[in-house]
Amino acid sequence: MADEPRAKEGGFQGVAMAISLWGIVLLSVFFFLRYDVPELASDRGYLDTLFYVILGITGAAYILYQVALGWVIYRFRGNRAGAASSHWHESHKLEWTWTLGTALILVPIVWTGLVHWERVKAPAPDDAVAVMAVGAQFQWDFQYPGADGEFGRFDPQLYSIENQIGLDRDDPAASDDWVLTNQLVLPVGRPARILLRSKDVQHAFFLPNFRVKQDLVPGMLTEVVFTPVKTGSYEVACAELCGLGHYRMRAFLEVMDEADYQAWLAENAPGS
Ligand SMILES: [Cu+2]
Incomplete structure (x- = not known):
């Protein structure tokens, strides 16, 4: 008895959770598109560029993760067929992929940030x-x-x-x-x-x-x-x-x- 799949139980919660997640993603994307940073009036536009690059990358990751999470919750709600997960350890390929992938994104961002920092912190010219x-x-x-x-x-x-x-x-x-x-x-x-x-x-x-x-x-x-x-x-x-x-x-x-x-x-x- 205990081993039988409980096919229908928890089905509603799964649907509600997935819809809520997708709703939150939609709302936050809507507000990000609707509101902008204040109009630029200085020579520091390069900071805006970096800001938008980071927002684009993190925003895309956020949307992908949340949509995928909602889909998994929906797909396997109430312990549906194929829901048993497989386990494994030490996938070097996977570990290399996420380590190098993250480094490839972060190193240029941090480097650009350091270059901008130098510029922002540069001493004032004499005619300032x-x-x-x-x-x-x-x-x-x-x-x-x-x-x-x-x-x-x-x-x-x-x-x-x-x-x-x-x-x-x-x-x-x-x-x-x-x-x-x-x-x-x-x-x-x-x-x-x-x-x-x-x-x-x-x-x-x-x-x-x-x-x-x-x-x-x-x-x-x-x-x-x-x-x-x-x-x-x-x-x-x-x-x-x-x-x-x-x-x-x-x-x-x-x-x-x-x-x-x-x-x-x-x-x-x-x-x-
Ligand atoms: Cu004050």
Whole structure:
């Protein structure tokens, strides 16, 4: 009695499971096709290319696996004919195949990633526009170094409502520095070097359109270098859950063409 195949039992669950799996695959493919990453506005398009290559490979693997899994569940539901599986050990051919196959896919991806990393982390050229972004709970302050191109020193003792970034006005380099709150302006087509420091906790300088995301670590100076390639107004977000007001730690980046940028500087920079 016990050895008789239970042909009909569990048949319904098999069908329901297979349909659910295929449904999840369809839904996720639909959402991936429907939504796209934000419009690219920097020279970091090569990151998008790598992103889409990886998404294509993992996406195809995901669809293949899930569809095959659903089919196996459906085909052998309720212990149907031919359901007894065979077992074997040590198939060197199979092991070589999946090891080499995986390596062939992963090595070029990792290599490309390393090349991109070198590019992203390359030091800023001398003519880069330098701005210091100061993150705090919950706002962004952007310090422009002024005509001397040098950032004045700061002192945490000097933090106040009027002097958000604690700029030491006794420092000669600070005399022409000026600060914008929640607004960053950069010229198009010139490398931007954004130095980052935090006044309190860890924040992250996130420019979705520029494929830029860099942490601000208290007590440390970090930086990102990128080149805006498109004029317009873009969001600057904080990508680190930095406290209760994290959601409103938001600024705007205005990218202008060179002439507008110079006019804007002339109008806004003190003493220019
Ligand atoms: Cu933050």
